[in-house]
Amino acid sequence: MKKLATWALAFILLLSFAFPQDTASAQSYALNWTIDDVEVTGNDQPFLFNDKVLIPIEKLFEEVGFKVSKDESGKVHVTNNHLTIDFDAAAGEIKVNGEKANAEFPLTDRNGGNYISTEFLAQLEGFSAKVAADHQSVAIQTNRVLDVPAFLEKAMDANLNSQSANLTIDLEMASSLDEETMKMLMAIQSDDILDPFSSHSISTMSMTDSEGFAFEEVSETYITEDGFFQKMGDTWIKYDDEMAEFMQQITSAQEMLLPQLEELQQKFTTGINIYEYDDVYVMTQSLTTDELKEMLKEASSLFSELLPVMGTEEVSIEVIATEAEEIEEVTLENEVTEEVTAEEAKEETVVEAVDDETTTEENTNEATEEEAVIDEVIFEEGDFDAIFDSLGLQLEEFYFVSNYDKETLFPLDLSGNAHITMAMGEDSFSMKMILSGAFSNFNAVEEIKVPEEVIQNAITMEEYFEQLEAEFEAEFEYEAE
Secondary structure (H helix, E strand, O other), X not given: OHHHHHHHHHHHHHHHHHOOOOOOOOOOOEOEEEEOOEEOOOOOOOEEEOOEEEEEHHHHHHHOOOEEEEOOOOOXXXXXXXXXXXXXXXXXXXXXXXXXXXXXXXXXXXXXXXXXXXXXXXXXXXXXXXXXXOOOEEXXXXXXXXXXXXXXXXXXXXXXXEEEEEXXXXXXXXXXXXXXXXXXXXXXXXXXXXXXXXXXXXXXXXXXXXXXXXXXXXXXXXXXXXXXXXXXOOEEEEOOHHHHHHHXXXXXXXXXXXXXXXXXXXXXXXXXXXXXOOOEEEEEEEOOHHHHHXXXXXXXXXXXXXXXXXXXXXXXXXXXXXXXXXXXXXXXXXXXXXXXXXXXXXXXXXXXXXXXXXXXXXXXXXXXXXXXXXXXXXXXXXXXXXXXXXXXXXXXXXXXXXEEEOOOOOEEEEEEEEEEEEEEOOEEEEEEEXXXXXXXXXOOOOOOOOOHHHHHHOEEHHHHHHHHHHHHHHHHHHXXX
16 A cells, blocks of 8 residues: 555656646746836835736835825725725725726735736726736836926916816814814805906805814905905905005016926926826826925025015005004004003002013013024025924825816816924924815906995995994993993
8 A cells, every 4th residue: 555655646746747837827026117117116026926917006006106095904095086996905805986896806915015916907097017028027007197397388388367266275283382273164266367367256264273162254355457355244445556566566476487486396296297098187296395395495586586576666565564553553552441441450460560571571582582593594594404403394295186178288176185294392283284176267257347336335444444443442332331
């Protein structure tokens, strides 16, 4: 029996060598790979496994500019807003734009990551994959526009003179200094004409703090050749002609700086990816902390060029200063009235008040000295690195997506998320923003006119301040009674 078993084993071994072997299926090894003819390096590499070339999911979609996220269960979500894919290893399924795909998943979880086959990748819109004949490399091609600066320049030159916009900005700000969180939601609807510039907008702003205090304000604005009108509460205000001219100057300055702004955008194209689909271009943009700092440095020099234009009419600056002084005068008068009313109560604690005032003055002097140092750094030395370091500025998240009409290159919509944090000593600040918006009525906003009733009923800023003062005095007298 023992001898028979030995012969049987020998026969099996002989048969195994008698048939041709597929060496590829018997091996598992890493492959070199390229995406749009650019070599991809790093630890996450494609590899051959059971006759299939497998591509690392997260590495692939990060390289092509998709937003990649992974939850605690291991589910991987990748998207550029046009194409969205969910890889759920626990459920053993893949969903493409919400529809379950006919594909086996996961094929493997080698090195703690998930992979997809080149066959599945080739089924996705905008992707193709070709494995070399020697099975040593794989070339992946996408539908990305490779010359990003040329596309941006072309989009800037699009024949767009008017449009309507509907934007929503959702902000959440938190500070460790006062341990408060504030949420603000802004909804803005506008019609805009670029040349000659005119605009009509309605904005709604609602705020809620951590103590439950809620506040909502609706504002409406017209900027036309008739002037600059803004609605505050139920009152229409017409700003001085100098202020309207000042707004026009800002627009002119922006037009003058447009070539430089285009150049600035083209300098920071590392995080920009543009995908070409049947009827739209999809542009995604991500930004790192270092890129944000460099962009702010570059932008500061451009904004400095804006100042001479803004200052060409001294009266424009004086208008702003005058209005600020008027607001301050109203505030000071109100404060004086309150102080007179509370004078008797303060007499008993005058010594403590003097001490507090001395301490406050010392703190104010110290703060002024610190501000002077900061101003010197910003405006004289331009040491932005020191400023950023002192602020502890970090860009935790930045990912925005825009869709462009393929024929006209007009922007159709915009959406994105940003999260910025700052830390100064033991104090920290966080701001999260969610932005969404849609654009329409391209070159169809023919004229923006201020309604006659607005023109007739609008009061000046000076009259508005007098009205506020009268209302305050009336309220104070009522409370005193």
